[in-house]
Amino acid sequence: MQENPHTIAAVELQPAGIEISLVVPVFNEEESVGPLIARIREAMAGYEHSWELILVDDGSTDATLLKAREALVLPDLNMAIVELQRNFGQTAAMQAGIDAARGRLIATLDGDLQNDPADIRAMAKALEDRQLDLLVGWRKNRKDGLFLRKIPSWCANALIGRITGVRLHDYGCSLKIYRASIIKQVKLMGEMHRFIPAWVAGVVPSSRIGEMVVTHHPRTLGTSKYGISRTFRVILDLLSVLFFMRYKARPGHFFGSIGLATGALSSLILAYLFVDKFLFGHDIGTRPLLIVGVMLFLSSVQLITTGILSEMIARTYFRDDDTPNYIVRQTFRGP
Known part of the structure; x- marks a missing residue:
């Protein structure tokens, strides 16, 4: 043809x-x-x-x-x-x-x-x-x-x-x-x-x-x-x-900083409850603050691991990303 x-x-x-x-x-x-x-x-x-x-x-x-x-x-x-x-x-x-x-x-x-x-x-x-x-x-x-x-x-x-x-x-x-x-x-x-x-x-x-x-x-x-x-x-x-x-080249800093802040807040809450439980003998098992502290701790772990994964993805992106975001059917040119 x-x-x-x-x-x-x-x-x-x-x-x-x-x-x-x-x-x-x-x-x-x-x-x-x-x-x-x-x-x-x-x-x-x-x-x-x-x-x-x-x-x-x-x-x-x-x-x-x-x-x-x-x-x-x-x-x-x-x-x-x-x-x-x-x-x-x-x-x-x-x-x-x-x-x-x-x-x-x-x-x-x-x-x-x-x-x-x-x-x-x-x-x-x-x-x-x-x-x-x-x-x-x-x-x-x-x-x-x-x-x-x-x-x-x-x-x-x-x-x-x-x-x-x-x-x-x-x-x-x-x-x-x-x-x-x-x-x-x-x-x-x-x-x-x-x-x-x-x-x-x-x-x-x-x-x-x-x-x-x-x-x-x-x-x-x-x-x-x-x-x-x-x-x-x-x-x-x-x-x-x-x-x-x-944060394009360092997404781990974005997620990691939020994760560390969340983890710090979780640590303060759990430390307070620890002191309240073992020094003052108060019951903390039914307190909403305990649930908040645990959830913040889990969120911190998730955010930090997300940051690590995003760093790995970003490095792959910068190395291998040459794929265009369009598909050309054909190109016409004049004389």
């Missing part, structure tokens, strides 16, 4: 002297994918360096992929379409695009036309001028609903900045530009794309992460994939980020 010349595995894409790779995950955006590609071509027209567009179809069930493939015939567009086998979520789709990108710089943006591709060239220049490794877009004049999107976002941004120590106005803006050598050191999992600046701060100083005001457009095509339920997921993800940032 003859191999399709426009279909290659994403892992086969090799560096090709490209300055910027634009990574755009899309899911059921059949109405906006055509205008999106047109807007990107217009924004990058006349750019003095080479660039490419990596469009990641995250298992769309509509005509998104078909409409995107129509642009492959354009001679002035260096585009690859990475088709995922099913819907893996925005984080996995973004990771697939980053893995496929060949540029020295990588820019990410949403596929719903709310991010403006015209900001990319200015952001690339600002990244170099300010000697940054990551430049995050700030939707200062955000065109979203106040109660469903803006207020939860403001609260989340303040909470994330306080916990992670990376102070930004807008963590949730998908329009970002990275040095490829830096972002490729970060593996995105779950729904952690919102916390990319925090993950990047784990490999570079936070002083090399900045932000820049960008244009934000109201959504006019398609439907939003987000709702108020995302706020609760952000809180859970934030706890995970806090754990991974501080």
